[in-house]
Amino acid sequence: MPARTVAVASRSGLHARPASLFTQAAADSGLDVTIAHGEGEPVDAASILLVMSLGVPHGDEVTLAAEGEDADRILDELVTLLATDLDEEH
Amino acid sequence: MLTGAGVGRGAGIGPVVRVSPAPVAPTDERAPADREATAARATAAFDDVAAALRAQADGAEGAAVAVLQATAQMAQDRALRTKVLARIADGEPPVAALDAVVKTFVDMFTAAGGMLLERVTDLRSVRDRVAAHLLGVPVPGVPQLTGPAVVVAEDLAPADTAALDLRHVVAIVTEQGGTTSHTAIIAGQRSIPCVVRVTGALDLEPGTVVAVDAASGTVEVDPGPEVAEAFAERARLAAQLAEDTSAGATADGVPVGLLANIGTVADAERAAGTAVEGVGLFRTEVLFLERTTAPTREEQAAVYAEVLRSLGGRKVVVRTLDAGADKPLAFATQPDEENPALGVRGYRLVRTAPELLETQLAALADAQRETGIEPWVMAPMISTPDEARDFATSARAHGLTTVGVMVEVPAAALRAEAILAEVDFVSMGTNDLAQYVMASDRLRGELSDLISMWQPAVLDLVAATARAGQQAGKPAGVCGESAGDPVMAVVLVGLGVTSLSMSSGSVPAVRFAVSRHTQEQARAVAAAALGARSATDARAAAVAALAPEVAALLGA
Numbered sequence: 243m244p245a246r247t248v249a250v251a252s253r254s255g256l257h258a259r260p261a262s263l264f265t266q267a268a269a270d271s272g273l274d275v276t277i278a279h280g281e282g283e284p285v286d287a288a289s290i291l292l293v294m295s296l297g298v299p300h301g302d303e304v305t306l307a308a309e310g311e312d313a314d315r316i317l318d319e320l321v322t323l324l325a326t327d328l329d330e331e332h
Numbered sequence: 333m334l335t336g337a338g339v340g341r342g343a344g345i346g347p348v349v350r351v352s353p354a355p356v357a358p359t360d361e362r363a364p365a366d367r368e369a370t371a372a373r374a375t376a377a378f379d380d381v382a383a384a385l386r387a388q389a390d391g392a393e394g395a396a397v398a399v400l401q402a403t404a405q406m407a408q409d410r411a412l413r414t415k416v417l418a419r420i421a422d423g424e425p426p427v428a429a430l431d432a433v434v435k436t437f438v439d440m441f442t443a444a445g446g447m448l449l450e451r452v453t454d455l456r457s458v459r460d461r462v463a464a465h466l467l468g469v470p471v472p473g474v475p476q477l478t479g480p481a482v483v484v485a486e487d488l489a490p491a492d493t494a495a496l497d498l499r500h501v502v503a504i505v506t507e508q509g510g511t512t513s514h515t516a517i518i519a520g521q522r523s524i525p526c527v528v529r530v531t532g533a534l535d536l537e538p539g540t541v542v543a544v545d546a547a548s549g550t551v552e553v554d555p556g557p558e559v560a561e562a563f564a565e566r567a568r569l570a571a572q573l574a575e576d577t578s579a580g581a582t583a584d585g586v587p588v589g590l591l592a593n594i595g596t597v598a599d600a601e602r603a604a605g606t607a608v609e610g611v612g613l614f615r616t617e618v619l620f621l622e623r624t625t626a627p628t629r630e631e632q633a634a635v636y637a638e639v640l641r642s643l644g645g646r647k648v649v650v651r652t653l654d655a656g657a658d659k660p661l662a663f664a665t666q667p668d669e670e671n672p673a674l675g676v677r678g679y680r681l682v683r684t685a686p687e688l689l690e691t692q693l694a695a696l697a698d699a700q701r702e703t704g705i706e707p708w709v710m711a712p713m714i715s716t717p718d719e720a721r722d723f724a725t726s727a728r729a730h731g732l733t734t735v736g737v738m739v740e741v742p743a744a745a746l747r748a749e750a751i752l753a754e755v756d757f758v759s760m761g762t763n764d765l766a767q768y769v770m771a772s773d774r775l776r777g778e779l780s781d782l783i784s785m786w787q788p789a790v791l792d793l794v795a796a797t798a799r800a801g802q803q804a805g806k807p808a809g810v811c812g813e814s815a816g817d818p819v820m821a822v823v824l825v826g827l828g829v830t831s832l833s834m835s836s837g838s839v840p841a842v843r844f845a846v847s848r849h850t851q852e853q854a855r856a857v858a859a860a861a862l863g864a865r866s867a868t869d870a871r872a873a874a875v876a877a878l879a880p881e882v883a884a885l886l887g888a
Contacts, residue, residue: 251499257448262402269410278549289411292438294451297444 243308244314248321250329256298260328265290267323271316275308287320333553334530336505338546339516339542342438343527343563344482345543346502348536350490351485352472354460364420371420374430375413377465381458383408383873384471387575399454403489407458411438424467426733434459435773457489477501484533498524503544503550507533527551552780569885573840575774577607580843584850588644590839591647593811597635599643603836607843610647612759612833615812616648616692617661624662626688629695630812636699636707645705649759649811649833651738654678654712655786664688673773678713689726697730706865710736710759715743716748724755737815738811740764745793748800748808760797762812785814786867786874791823795862798828807831818882819850820843823874825849828860846880 252260269288277282277293280303285292287306297305304324306317310319340372366372382404406412412433413858419429426811437455441448458471473492477500484491487508506544507514512593519526525546533551536542543555543563552559568724580590586792591612592603603611619627620637640648655661656677669675682689693709700706711723711748727735736757739745744758745765762785767774774780784790792812794810801808809831814820816838822845824832832842860877864870877881 247749252629258653259398262398262405266405276517286411287407290405291455294412294448295437295444295449331378 243307243309245305246316246321247305248318248324249301249303250298251325252302253300254304254305255300256296256324257295261290261330264320264323265293267320269316271308273308273313273316273322274311275306275320276317278305278307280304295304333395334532334536334551334740336527336533336549336551337532338549339519339526342503343543343545343547343559344502344521345541345563346526347813347853348482348484348538348540348542349477349481350534350536350538351477351483351488352470352475353469354400354456354472355427355469356462357425357431357465358467361427363423363425363426367421367423369679370426371417373466374416374420374426374531375460376829378407378413378416381461384461385458388492392674393631403458404778405833406455409460430459430462430466450863453489457492462803474618482544486534486535487561487647487880503527503546504539505530505533505544506535507531510746520741528655557719563880566823570840573844576840576843576847577608578843578847580846582846582849582850582851582854584852585827586851588825588829588846589647589807589833590843590846591649591809591810591811591831591833592839594834597638597642600639604642604646606643606836606839608646608836608839610643610649611639612647612649612809612831613772614648614650615654616651619663620653620655620661626661626663626691629691629698632692632695633698636696637702640699640703640705640707643705647708647785649710649736649809650696651706652679652711653681653688654707655681675768679711679719680713682722693727697732699734706733708757710738712761713741714738714751715741717754719884720744720751720754728869736807738764739797739808740768742769743792746796748797749803752800752804752806752808757795757807758792758801758829759811760829762790762794762810762814764856765812769793781867781873784867785812785820786861786870788862788864788867788870791827791858791862791870794829795827795858798824798830802828809833816842819874819878820841821845822849822854822860822878822882824858825851826854843876845882846887848882 250256265288275287277287278284279296279298307319308317385400385404389397392400406724407499415433416429420426438452441452464471477497479500480502481500482503483501484505488504498771503522504515504519506515506528507530509528516526516528525544527544527546527549530551541554544818545561580588587610592608593613594600594603594611595615595618653879655673664681676684698710709727709732714720720737723885734756736755736759738761740760740761744751763774766783766785770782770787772779772781789814798808806828810824811833812830815832816834821832821842825846857874857877860873861870864873
């Protein structure tokens with residue numbers, strides 16, 4: 243299954259606004275994307291509750307995985323999103 | 333009389349309006365006869381609640397928009413929905429299923445702590461809305477307000493506050509929450525009197541008239557007419573003073589910088605909303621306290637940039653780490669100091685942990701580059717011109733342009749001229765200056781008369797420092813809380829102090845007092861204080877020399 247590992251760039255970690263934008267993007271992708279924190283269990287990347295529950299702080303690595311057509315392209319897009327400081331633009 | 337923690341200094345009187353309690357699952361809630369129909373009802377409830385929250389977000393403004401959008405996203409959450417539907421499919425009644433699933437998330441969030449803990453309120457509010465929908469009862473939260481009301485709740489979710497018609501809210505009282513909770517922040521921004529953590533608040537009967545005083549943190553049931561009169565008088569004075577947003581100046585137009593003291597980004601945002609020229613003291617140690625390791629350069633730079641941006645180019649004076657003595661740090665404080673107040677603290681940490689200052693200056697330079705806004709930077713606890721020179725050299729090497737030092741050690745005040753030859757400005761920390769001039773621990777209550785800022789010896793050193801500033805043509809400010817006392821503010825201006833930094837709530841009264849005296853009159857007030865032989869006499873002499881209208885208004 244295609245997978246990517248990336249460090250979370252947002253200063254507040256994967257909380258609040260960054261978690262909101264990321265899960266929305268994962269839901270919009272139409273694929274079943276999962277996200278795992280470090281060596282932890284993967285969870286549904288489209289669920290804001292599960293993603294926030296991971297409690298990923300700034301700088302920690304997460305692993306995204308997805309299956310299906312376009313999986314590589316979608317994972318690349320999601321990785322770009324996580325590698326951006328989403329607390330920045332407001 | 334109920335008591336809690338007050339937010340701000342406001343006060344208000346009105347009838348209690350209770351926020352509707354959350355709907356509970358009926359004890360006889362039946363297992364669904366038609367599981368598919370029940371599942372469809374639950375799906376519709378989630379959809380409707382999410383849609384209502386999104387609509388509310390569209391109609392909201394400012395910070396409430398993002399909060400409501402995130403809450404709507406929770407209502408739409410796939411995992412939440414799938415798990416609830418799975419339980420219904422197993423024959424569980426819908427509200428019980430919802431509660432069980434929400435509880436697992438609440439437990440997870442609570443265990444994770446920190447920022448997630450704050451989201452528990454949002455999650456509970458989603459739960460309450462969906463449950464109300466399933467049970468066919470009114471949406472919980474705040475009823476439509478038609479007149480003045482004191483809103484009483486266990487705590488208010490952001491969605492509740494967004495739904496409040498704040499024009500009618502006289503005061504907010506909560507049984508839970510803290511002074512930094514969402515409720516408190518909104519109340520502070522909107523200047524709504526608010527008292528949190530009031531035990532017994534939920535026992536107040538709707539309709540009961542209560543007097544809420546944030547200044548004293550009290551809620552009085554059925555207050556007498558004298559309470560209303562006192563509140564009205566306070567409000568009238570505060571409103572009158574707050575109306576004036578002009579730049580600080582004496583009656584004859586000599587500018588006096590009126591600035592705010594801050595410790596956090598939230599403080600900076602609050603100060604930015606008030607009529608201040610900027611920040612005269614940004615206490616960076618708040619970033620370092622209660623940590624086991626120093627914050628990284630990146631982490632510091634992000635906070636500094638945020639503060640600079642919040643003030644939008646207004647002056648910001650950043651004080652480098654002032655740790656030690658009463659503000660110990662796990663990673664920097666020297667163990668076994670016999671006299672910590674006289675030990676390795678403030679700028680002196682450069683002798684034992686030089687990397688702390690280097691990292692901080694680098695982070696400040698990063699923030700300056702990122703925002704294009706140049707902060708002023710100053711070091712605390714400077715004793716000699718050589719220390720001032722070394723600090724200035726380090727700061728300028730990092731590209732920081734406006735460099736100053738604090739004057740709080742008597743030696744620095746006595747040799748202010750030589751110190752000012754090395755730096756661009758000085759700022760007097762009057763609490764520590766008084767402590768060192770009077771050789772009195774500022775934390776010892778039984779010595780509080782000795783450590784008074786009104787001690788003539790302390791005023792002498794302030795006068796010497798201000799004079800050196802005038803001779804050098806460089807700013808000499810005061811950033812201790814004494815600057816927030818309107819009477820002392822007039823004395824300081826009379827001594828030649830060029831800026832006053834205080835908590836932003838003190839600014840209106842200080843602006844008023846300063847603006848009613850010419851420079852010459854302020855000098856006369858200062859001379860009266862300096863001519864006294866004790867602290868008590870000095871204050872009395874200053875008050876007697878004040879412009880009568882100021883003395884009357886301040887009740888001095």
